[in-house]
Amino acid sequence: MLSRPVVTILFALAAVATAPLAAQTPVWSQFPNAPSGTSPRFDDLSFINESTGWVARATGGIWKTTNGGNSFTLSRSSTVSNLTAHFRSIGFVSESRGWAGNLGPGSYDGSVTDTNLMYETFDGGSNWTAKAGFPVSGSNGLCAIHALDSQNIFGAGRVRGPNAYFFKSTDGGTNWSATNLTAAGLMGGLMDVYFKDPTNGFVVGMDNNTFAEFCGSVYHGAIARTTNGGATWQVVATTTNSCCYFWKMSWPSPNIGYVSLQQNGAMIGHTYYKTVDGGATWTPYVIPFSSIAGGMSSFYWQGVAFVNDNEGWAGGDSASGLNNFLRTTNGGASWTPIGSADTLRINRIRFLRPDYAVASGARVAVYRVPLAITAPPTNTTVALGSNATFTVTAQGSTTLAYQWRFNVTNVAGANTSSFSLANVQLTNAGNYDVIVGDISGSLTSAVATLTLSGFPVAPTLTAQPQSQTVNPGADATFTVGATGTAPLSWQWRFNGTNLSSATNSTYTRTNVQPADLGNYSAIVTNVAGSVTSAVAVLTFPFSDDFDSYGSPSIVTTATTTNGYKIFFRAASGGMDFKAVFGFNYATVTYPTIIPPAPHSLGGTTKGLYLTVNKDTTAAAAAVNLYPVGQFNAGNFALKFDLWINYRDPLTSTEHALFGINHSGNVTNRIGQTPSDGLFFAVEGEADSSPTSTTLRDFSVFRGGGTGAIPFLMTTNNTTFGPTPPLAPQFDNGNPGLMSLFPAQTIPGYGTTTGGTAGLRWLSGEVRQVNNLITWILNGAAIAQYTNIFAYTNGQLLIGYNDNINSTGDSNNFAIFDNLRVEKIVLAPVTMLAPRVIGNNFSFDFATEPYESYTVQWATNLTSPSWVNFTNLAGNGNPNTMLVPLLNSAPQYFRVSRP
Incomplete structure (x- = not known):
């Protein structure tokens, strides 16, 4: 008997979806509608309860929520009367009474010009006024506010000095006293203040040495304590290492307190100070980066909060790393990174109760039990x-x-x-x-x-039939779900008329043609009654062959007409474009006669004519057309026939444009702002440089956004594939394009340049399958890349662009015809003909053209460790795999695509 290794084949297409388990404990997340952005970040926050809170967003103003963070409104702008404040601290004692502190001019935020250090409100932030008496002479900024109760409010600042002031009010903020701790020889800068009761409190910051950038002076972190309400202070802890200052305090109990240390110089780990005797003495703890689970890079440790003596969190200001948010459950002996995009740059953490906290950072984070239905x-x-x-x-x-x-x-x-x-x-x-x-x-x-x-129950619908958009010739299946006393009977209807033999819970329309488009519904009946479903509409994707125009419709003004939104922009001058709907291109005779487009039925010759920059203004320009109401998402292809006409290579500087996933609200013009979506440009001849960073003969673009020009994607800045670019430089001189578009001799005109796309019909296609974008011309993939950008769905774009100011020749234009969208339905990956050939295992699987596939193998399915065997691009034909057999272990294979 011939013994062979065991080989098992497993094919998988998609990730397995599992039902989420409801969380039973609080988790950190983000208030969904807090103002976004990381600069400026939120410096501080004060919540009275779960519903009402305020956040100080540096030079981004003061924001307020009254519905638990579901929305925020601007309570006060940072810039008023041409004075800009940096709101560094905030504290409220009720839903109406509160204070906000300004960092003040002359610190690290050079945009600050407002010298008012404290603002107060008596109406919950509807109105803010500068507090009379601030600033005290010599004070510079207010970095911390602790509202102990309605009468006792404390403040401290500024973090880098040059003077460190402690502020105090014992009458609800009406009157304030100030103590200069720098003049007392104690502190040179203050960052936080905390009082246990009206007499016992602490301030943290730096010692009396002067701060200097880049550790240019010897300054240390310092903690000072008062036991008489701030009348006198004693420094109870100073760091041995320099170039650092203390940042925030947390007191989970009267005797146990923690203080974070921001280190501005070289460091080997995070440092914090801890007291277990109510603040009389403090002990430093250094947590080496290497000891933190998962490894850790340095960041400015700032925010810290403990919910009890042992469990706490720490965050900091850093532009990198989701790991920059740590948790301890043993009083700081060890820390674990638990960060996410919701907990970046945490500066202040405040607990309202053990299972509810808020934190300021890049946005506003919340620690709470998530809403969930557990049973x-x-x-x-x-x-x-x-x-x-x-x-x-x-x-x-x-x-x-x-x-x-x-x-x-x-x-x-x-x-x-x-x-x-x-x-x-x-x-x-x-x-x-x-x-x-x-x-x-x-x-x-x-x-x-x-x-x-024991009693009949009338039908109740549990699932309605869904509207569908399918390609011509495809099948469409409608399903309705119902409960009720059996037996149930179904009757499907089309446009209100019963369909013969359509009496099951599902109904399939095969080989869908135009006559099948319309409204489908179902009536479900039993002995107790009947119910009618909602209407599901069957449609084709968008298409336009421009044949319905009895005479040409000429448009020269940006507007919405003929089913398209038209946008135009030029370097100067007025409207200088022409769009002709229903243009009979058979009337063109120079430089050659234009035949019917490849996908025109019956030899029709009507299309959409586009041109720009033909008047005497001579201004570079672009026109964009977006089909109205054509929002596309998922897997689909934009297809069209395109003819680019030109007189001679010396006068044509113009490109046809086409793309997907646009907003439909801007003019995408090469080299100009704004820009959006994913689009492509092709010119008829060859006058673009193969090394240009703005435009090529065949160009791949992605939008840059509101303030950016279209980004030209090249092999120098983009990874293309898995199907490689047909022409690495996207230039007509590359061999792939020379082969696809050979030179053509036109009687009475001459011979065109090889590799150019003009004066011939192009069958164009832009495919989106999952996140894989493919540009195809005449059956060849010009470019393919993985879309990692924000443009994943949206409007279709066609257009025309002239990138040079000189007036174009009247023979330079583009014709679009048979514009259409087709849904892409990928067939499942299917194994074919598994077999053993010698010492190899072989199998085939069908592929889709231009799609990427990954073949992986493992030796078990209990806890598989899948190893990539190969990655490849499909071509529409079966692909044969030949895999060496292992001698001692079973083998499992799977094939997947994105």
Whole structure:
């Protein structure tokens, strides 16, 4: 008997989706609608309760929420009367009374010009006024505010001096006293202040040495303590290492406190100070970067907060690393990175209670129990006249609200976690669910059905048929879901008329043609009644062959017409473009006659004519056209026929444009702002440089955004593939383009340059499959790349661009015809003909053209470690794999695509 190794084949296409498990403990996330951006960041925040809070966003102003962070409004701009403040600190004692501190001019923020150091409000931030008496002579900024209670409010600043002042009010902020700790020889800068009670407090910052950039002076972190309400102070801790200052304090209990240390020079680990005797003495702890789980790079350790004596978090200001947010559960003995995009650049953390905290950073973070339904209501069957009860179990960060619904209609008074029905009748049978909410939002439970035993129940729909857009000739399947007493019967309808033999829960229209487009619905019936579904609409994707125009429609003004939004921009002058819908291109005779486009049916010769820059203004210009209402997403292809006409290479500096995933609200013009989407440009002849960073003969662009020009993607700045570019320089002189577009001799005109796309029909295509973008001309992939940008869906673009100011020749224009969108439906990867050939295992699998595939193998399926065997690009034909067999282990193979 011939013994061979065991080989098992496994094919997988998509990631497996699993139901998420509801979290049972608080987690860090981000208030979804806080003002975004990392510069400036939020420096401080003060929340009175889960609903109401204020955040100080440096030179971005003061922001307020009254709905638990679901939205924020600007309470005060940083710039008023041409004076700019940097709001560094904020504190409130009630929903109306609060204070905000200004960093002041002359520190690290050079944009600050406002010398008012404190602002106060008496109406919750609707109005802010500069506090009279601030600044005290010699004070520079207010970096911290601690509102202990309605009467006792404390302040401190500034972090880098040059003077360190402690501020105090004992009458609710009406009057303030100031103590210069620099003049007292104690502190040179203050960053935070905290009082346990009106007499016992601490300030942290730096010692009395002068701060200098880049560690140009010897300054140290220092902690000072008062036991008499700030009348006198004593320095109780000073760092041995220099070029550093203390940043924030956290006191989880009266005796245990933590202080973070920002190190501005070289460091080997994070340093914090801890007291266990109420602040009389402090001990430094250095956590080497190498000891932090997962490894850690340096960052300015700033924000710190402990929810109890052992569990705490620390964050800091750094432009890199999601790991720059740490957690300890053993009082700081060890730390673990737990950061995410929600916890970048954390500066201040404040706990309202053990399971609820807020933090200021790049945005505003929140620590809370996430809203979740942990046990939804379940189906119930009862007898007529008996009772029925539905129950839901849920969690959230605040008191939960409930609203039960019957057949999607609210039940009055049903506002607790359980809902009971007494003396159930036939009219009570149906679908029940519940909406559960807390301050963060709401969730709707799964549907639970109430059924009466022994009595027929009329049908209730559980799933509606969905509208579909399919390619001509494809199949379309509609499905309706229903419950009720069996047997159920179905009758599908098309435009309100019953369809013969369409009597199942699904209905398929095969080989869809124009006559099949319209409205589909279903009637579900049983002995107790019937119900009619919603209407599902069957449509084709967008298409325009421009043949419906009886006479040409000439457009020379940017407007919305003929089903297109038209945008135009030029370097100077007025509207200098022409768009002719229904243009009969058979009338063109120079430099050659234009035949019917490749995809025109019946030899029609009407298309869309586009040109720019033909008047005496001589200004570089572009025109963009967006089909109205054509939002495209998912897997699809933009297809078209394109003819680029020109008189001679010396007068043509013009490119045809086409693209996908645009906003439909800007003019994309090469080399000019703004720009968006993913688009391509091709010229008819050859006058672009193969080394240009702005434009090539065949150009691949992505939008740069509101203030940026289109970004030219080349092999120098972009990884193309897996199908390699046909021409590495996207230049007509590259061999791939010379082969695709050979020189052509035109009687009476001459011979065109090889590799140029003009004076011939082009069959164009832009494909999007998952995140793979492919540009195809005449069946060849010009470029392919993975889309990692924000432009993943949107409007279609066609257009025309002249990049040179000189007036173009009247024979220079482009014709678009048979413009259309096709949905791309990828067939599953299927194994074909597995076999053993010698000491190799071989199998085939079908491929889609231009798609990427990854072949992987593993030796077990219990805990597989998949190893890449190869990556390849499909060509539409079966691909054969030949894999050496292992002698001692089984082998499992899978093929996947993005």
